[in-house]
Amino acid sequence: MSTDCLPALNAVVYTLSMNTLNPSSYLNEIAKPTPIAEEADIVVCGGGPAGVAAALGAARMQAQLGQKPNVRLLEVHGQLGGVWTTGLLSWIIDAGNKHGVMSELLEKINAKRTQMGEEPPVKTGCPYDVEQMKLLLEQICVKAGVKVLLHSRVVGAHVDEAKKLTHVIVENKSGRQAIAGKVFIDCTGDGDLAAQAGCTCEYGRPDPDDPTKIQAQPFSMLCLLTGLERDLTKPYHDRELYDWGTPKQNLRAAMLAGGADPSYGKPTLFEIYPDLFTMMANHEYGFSGLNAQDISDATIQSRKEVHDMVAALRKQGGCWSKIRIVATASQIGVRESRRPLGVYTVSLDDMVEGARFEDAVCRCTFGIDVHATRKTNAGGGIEDKPVGKTQPYDIPYRALVSAEVDGLLFAGRCISGDFFAHSSYRVTGNSVALGEGAGAAAAVAIKQQTKLSELAYGKVVYPELEKMWGLKQV
Numbered sequence: 001m002s003t004d005c006l007p008a009l010n011a012v013v014y015t016l017s018m019n020t021l022n023p024s025s026y027l028n029e030i031a032k033p034t035p036i037a038e039e040a041d042i043v044v045c046g047g048g049p050a051g052v053a054a055a056l057g058a059a060r061m062q063a064q065l066g067q068k069p070n071v072r073l074l075e076v077h078g079q080l081g082g083v084w085t086t087g088l089l090s091w092i093i094d095a096g097n098k099h100g101v102m103s104e105l106l107e108k109i110n111a112k113r114t115q116m117g118e119e120p121p122v123k124t125g126c127p128y129d130v131e132q133m134k135l136l137l138e139q140i141c142v143k144a145g146v147k148v149l150l151h152s153r154v155v156g157a158h159v160d161e162a163k164k165l166t167h168v169i170v171e172n173k174s175g176r177q178a179i180a181g182k183v184f185i186d187c188t189g190d191g192d193l194a195a196q197a198g199c200t201c202e203y204g205r206p207d208p209d210d211p212t213k214i215q216a217q218p219f220s221m222l223c224l225l226t227g228l229e230r231d232l233t234k235p236y237h238d239r240e241l242y243d244w245g246t247p248k249q250n251l252r253a254a255m256l257a258g259g260a261d262p263s264y265g266k267p268t269l270f271e272i273y274p275d276l277f278t279m280m281a282n283h284e285y286g287f288s289g290l291n292a293q294d295i296s297d298a299t300i301q302s303r304k305e306v307h308d309m310v311a312a313l314r315k316q317g318g319c320w321s322k323i324r325i326v327a328t329a330s331q332i333g334v335r336e337s338r339r340p341l342g343v344y345t346v347s348l349d350d351m352v353e354g355a356r357f358e359d360a361v362c363r364c365t366f367g368i369d370v371h372a373t374r375k376t377n378a379g380g381g382i383e384d385k386p387v388g389k390t391q392p393y394d395i396p397y398r399a400l401v402s403a404e405v406d407g408l409l410f411a412g413r414c415i416s417g418d419f420f421a422h423s424s425y426r427v428t429g430n431s432v433a434l435g436e437g438a439g440a441a442a443a444v445a446i447k448q449q450t451k452l453s454e455l456a457y458g459k460v461v462y463p464e465l466e467k468m469w470g471l472k473q474v
Contacts, residue, residue, distance in 0.1 A: 034169060036178045040072040040147070042442045043168060043181035045154045047075030048082020049428040050412025050435035051187035052137050053101040057439025057465075058185075059144040064468055065447045069145035071439075072179060074170060076153045077331065080137040082189065084428065085130050086331040088222040090278035091270050092126035094366040095429030099469045102432040108136055121230070121271035122239055126429075129272055130224070154188065157196035164406040165197050183442035183452065184408050187435055190289060191338030191414035197405045201338035203290075205373075205419040215373035217335040217423070218283040219295075220264065221302035225310070227322035230274040237269035237277065254320070255281070258312025263305060265372070265381035276326070281309055285374055289334040299332045335371060335426065342416025343453060344398035351421060354391030359457040361400065361437035364430050365392045370423045386420060395425060397457035400438050409452060411438040440465050 042058040044051050051073060059069035077086045084092075095102050109128045113120065121127055141148055149172070156169030158178070167178045186193035191201055204216035234241055236251045248266040255262050267281030282305055284298040306328055313320040349355075351368070367390050370383040377383050399416045402408040410416065411434045413426035425434075441461050445452050448460070455461065 034176055034178045036167070036180055037174075038072065039180040041067075041070040041181065041446055042072070042183050042185065042439065043179055044071065044073045044185045044187055044439070045168060045193045046082065046187035046189060046412070047073055047077075047080040047137075047148070047150075048187060048189060048412065048431070049084055050189075050431040050438075051075070051082070051185075052080055052141060053432040053435030054185045054187050054411050054439035054442075055141060055146040055148075056101050056144050057436035058443045059146050059439075060468060061440040061443035061464060062447075063145070064464065065443060067443070067447065071145070072147045072149065072181070073141065074152050074154060074168075074179075075148070075150050078150055079134045080141065080148065080150075081130075081133055083331070083333055084128075085134045085137075086329065087333045088130055088224055088278060088327065088329040089333070089428065090127060090130060090222070090224075090272055092128065092429055093427035094364060095126050095432070097363060097365060098429055098433045099471065100433070100465065101436045102429060103469075104140075105136065105432070108140075109133070112136075118273055121273075125239065127270055127272050127278075129276075154193055154196065157184075157193060157198075159197050159405055162406065163404065165408045168193065168196075182407065182446050185435075185438050185442060186340070186408065186410045186414055187412050187438075189334065189337065189413055191340045191410070194340035194402065194405075194408065194410060194414065195338060197402075197408060199402055199404050199408075200341040202341075202418075203338055204336060216289070216337075217371045217373060218264075218285045219287060219289070219298050219302065219335070220280055220284070220333040220371075221282045221299070221306050221329055222278055222280050222333060223306050223310075223328045224272075224326040225269075225277045225279055225323055226275055226326050227324045228275065228277055229319065230271060232319035233269070233277075237271055251281070254316055255309050255312050258315040260305075260309045260312035262309055263375065263380060265379040267309075279306070279309075282306055283371065283375070283380055284332070285372075289337040295332065295334070302332055303328050336413075336422065338414055339417055339422055340410055340414060341403045342399045342410065343401045343403050344396050344416060346393075346395055346399050346415070346417035346421040346425065348387065348390075348418060348420040350393045351390035351424060352387055353393070355393045357394045357396035357458075359397040360394035360462075361397050361457065362395045362425075362430050362433035363392055364395060364425050366424050366427050366430070368420050368423050369427070370420070390424070395430070395434065397437065397441060397455070397461070400434065400441070401452050406451060406453070409438045409442060411435040437461070437465070440468075 152172040204214040287294040
């Protein structure tokens with residue numbers, strides 16, 4: 001696509017029908033029974049930060065409640081971690097005030113760094129080694145008794161006449177299979193399960209210049225770089241020696257000097273080790289995260305730009321003379337997709353007011369962060385905020401509960417919220433907290449035989465989490 005806006009779509013009701021490009025003909029496949037491969041208490045769809053945390057929260061809560069963990073975690077890629085690993089994100093935002101799984105992961109990441117004889121590159125912030133993260137997530141899930149199924153994509157859902165989700169359909173090397181469950185948690189990021197189950201979803205925001213079209217935040221291709229020396233490149237990455245914008249400006253100037261104009265107006269280097277960095281300098285505008293051809297085109301285009309930018313830096317010589325790409329992400333980073341309808345919808349008003357809820361699952365401290373929806377907005381960087389100031393705010397459990405389908409929870413960036421709230425809570429420190437809360441709620445609801453919409457999260461689930469975290473005496 002060459003335009004900065006997505007095709008004319010309904011920005012409110014976004015369903016599976018919009019994944020196709022108006023096909024002129026159809027193939028009627030032969031109907032045949034789908035084997036039910038297994039039955040689990042809790043089925044988590046998507047093994048990214050939210051999904052791993054949801055599976056851990058569910059399995060550990062079941063054990064704490066005296067039940068044998070019976071949790072299935074489904075992931076489309078060949079490793080757990082989602083944007084953390086497949087997307088090479090390498091940096092965790094809004095993690096410092098989180099208990100439970102998030103705190104545990106940071107502790108283990110830092111312990112491994114110390115074991116390797118490496119000092120943290122920054123005093124604030126959470127960089128990590130992608131390969132170490134892959135191993136850590138797999139092993140921590142295995143230890144908790146989570147059953148992990150990789151290379152498996154959720155392609156369908158079965159909702160019975162009572163509007164209860166009873167099965168998900170997956171496809172993998174074993175064929176097409178159904179998995180039965182008592183509670184399902186959509187941690188796909190894109191709200192894939194919610195859409196398959198028929199939930200009403202929102203996507204993006206109306207284009208202010210043409211309300212018949214919508215705008216969404218751009219994709220980004222990340223890469224790992226080597227051949228750089230920490231001290232020589234400090235002006236381009238040091239987040240403590242300089243203010244937030246100066247290293248980005250310096251990096252952009254170096255790229256421009258080499259003949260590359262980065263599509264992201266605030267290109268960024270993150271130090272992982274003294275000789276290993278992550279770069280985020282790409283924006284792909286006008287593509288839909290729910291269209292396979294768009295994602296394919298954006299991936300090919302973005303990977304070329306990343307290589308071009310690195311080549312431009314190498315041309316400058318000096319501290320850039322030995323720069324090399326170790327890897328580009330296998331999955332381009334998608335910031336925005338479906339926002340399914342929950343019992344409660346988190347809003348910009350909640351952010352302004354610093355909302356507090358009795359059924360709070362997560363407190364977000366990260367502010368509005370809308371990456372330019374078109375290259376001409378904010379110089380391709382970060383758009384101006386629609387309000388002067390926001391405050392830390394709570395996300396209530398109700399925003400994780402489907403308003404339309406029983407037995408379905410959401411976690412991660414595909415919870416119920418508006419465009420601006422989503423730009424804040426979408427970061428992965430919040431995804432982990434939301435996932436763990438959803439998993440724990442699923443386990444308690446099953447134990448108590450309570451509907452998800454009737455579960456008293458603040459009075460029942462959170463105290464159990466405090467016990468699990470060691471914050472409350474048993």
